[in-house]
Amino acid sequence: MDILDNYKKAWENQPEENERVSVGEIYKMAHSRSSSIVKWIFIIGILEFVVFNSLYFFTDMEEAHRQYQELGLENFVLYTQIIAYAILFYFLVMFYLNYKNISTSDSTRVLMRKIIRTRRTVRNYVLFNLGYIALVMIVFTIASINVNMEDLNGKQIALLIGAMSIFTFLILGVMFLFYQLIYGILLRKLRRNYKELAKLEDE
Amino acid sequence: MQKELEKKFLADFTKNQNIVHKICRIYTSSADAHNDLFQEITIQLWKNYPKFRGDSKFSTWMYRVALNTSISLYRKSTKRINTQNFNDVAYKVKSTEYDDTEEVQLKALYEAIHKLSDIEKALIFLYLENKSYQEISETLGISNGNARVKMNRAKEKLKNMLNP
Numbered sequence: 001m002d003i004l005d006n007y008k009k010a011w012e013n014q015p016e017e018n019e020r021v022s023v024g025e026i027y028k029m030a031h032s033r034s035s036s037i038v039k040w041i042f043i044i045g046i047l048e049f050v051v052f053n054s055l056y057f058f059t060d061m062e063e064a065h066r067q068y069q070e071l072g073l074e075n076f077v078l079y080t081q082i083i084a085y086a087i088l089f090y091f092l093v094m095f096y097l098n099y100k101n102i103s104t105s106d107s108t109r110v111l112m113r114k115i116i117r118t119r120r121t122v123r124n125y126v127l128f129n130l131g132y133i134a135l136v137m138i139v140f141t142i143a144s145i146n147v148n149m150e151d152l153n154g155k156q157i158a159l160l161i162g163a164m165s166i167f168t169f170l171i172l173g174v175m176f177l178f179y180q181l182i183y184g185i186l187l188r189k190l191r192r193n194y195k196e197l198a199k200l201e202d203e
Numbered sequence: 204m205q206k207e208l209e210k211k212f213l214a215d216f217t218k219n220q221n222i223v224h225k226i227c228r229i230y231t232s233s234a235d236a237h238n239d240l241f242q243e244i245t246i247q248l249w250k251n252y253p254k255f256r257g258d259s260k261f262s263t264w265m266y267r268v269a270l271n272t273s274i275s276l277y278r279k280s281t282k283r284i285n286t287q288n289f290n291d292v293a294y295k296v297k298s299t300e301y302d303d304t305e306e307v308q309l310k311a312l313y314e315a316i317h318k319l320s321d322i323e324k325a326l327i328f329l330y331l332e333n334k335s336y337q338e339i340s341e342t343l344g345i346s347n348g349n350a351r352v353k354m355n356r357a358k359e360k361l362k363n364m365l366n367p
Contacts, residue, residue: 030249036276107344
């Protein structure tokens with residue numbers, strides 16, 4: 001007889017839990033607030049959308065508009081912002097649909113895939129935003145150089161490009177680290193488990 | 204309508220709650236964490252109950268939601284892995300009618316299961332609960348063949364721990 005069979009018998013004969021939870025307690029529990037990672041992903045996701053879209057409130061729009069005019073970037077700013085809003089809308093809808101689609105009645109693998117996909121939607125939105133920031137920085141640098149071409153010497157241009165590059169990399173770098181951290185803490189266990197299941201399917 | 208549903212849910216759940224307790228015992232290491240996970244599973248079961256159509260058994264659906272919550276949704280337990288105080292488990296399963304040898308075996312079994320990965324825990328748990336490979340593969344979302352391969356490995360690992 002297999003050694004596990006003995007243990008299985010012990011398992012089957014184990015008594016019921018001494019501390020049974022009463023109907024009243026179960027009712028209370030069922031209506032309490034969840035602290036699952038899916039909920040955290042949703043909250044953090046919403047926060048990210050809010051934060052990225054409220055950055056504009058901290059800038060002086062009139063001043064910014066004057067600068068766009070000076071640099072001849074009015075159209076660039078207008079069109080990219082329309083595109084950015086369309087993309088924001090797309091990501092918000094996708095995020096919500098993916099989130100709604102998460103169901104604990106799914107199989108373990110499907111559930112994990114859906115959670116990761118929801119999280120990835122927000123991450124992609126953030127990546128898009130970082131790309132957008134980088135693009136705006138580059139266009140502004142080029143436009144500034146173009147407008148002030150006559151007043152600037154080679155050294156000043158190089159300095160300007162250098163400073164803008166460092167600034168851009170710094171922002172992107174900090175954001176990247178921040179993301180690795182949130183992502184890491186929240187999804188480490190889930191990703192490990194998902195890999196374990198997925199690895200098996202590939203073997 | 205909602206009240207009817209709630210009543211039925213509470214009755215079904217209260218009757219089958221031992222399944223959830225067993226799952227909490229294998230995925231957590233303290234009484235606090237046990238209660239915490241139990242609560243989260245209850246929330247998820249209730250949230251999903253309207254989708255439960257009754258085309259499968261309540262208990263089958265319960266295994267799935269409870270395991271999913273433990274593996275994918277709950278994260279507090281990770282900190283306390285391997286610090287299990289087995290008296291915590293022991294007092295929960297102590298009974299006068301329960302054979303001494305079996306009690307020792309059960310403790311050793313829980314101890315060994317605690318050292319497995321989350322996925323292996325689920326596999327072993329479903330094996331101990333006499334689930335078919337069909338049901339196991341459907342619960343975890345892997346093919347029947349892969350469930351067998353993975354199960355054999357998990358069983359080997361468990362055997363080595365129980366009988367070094």
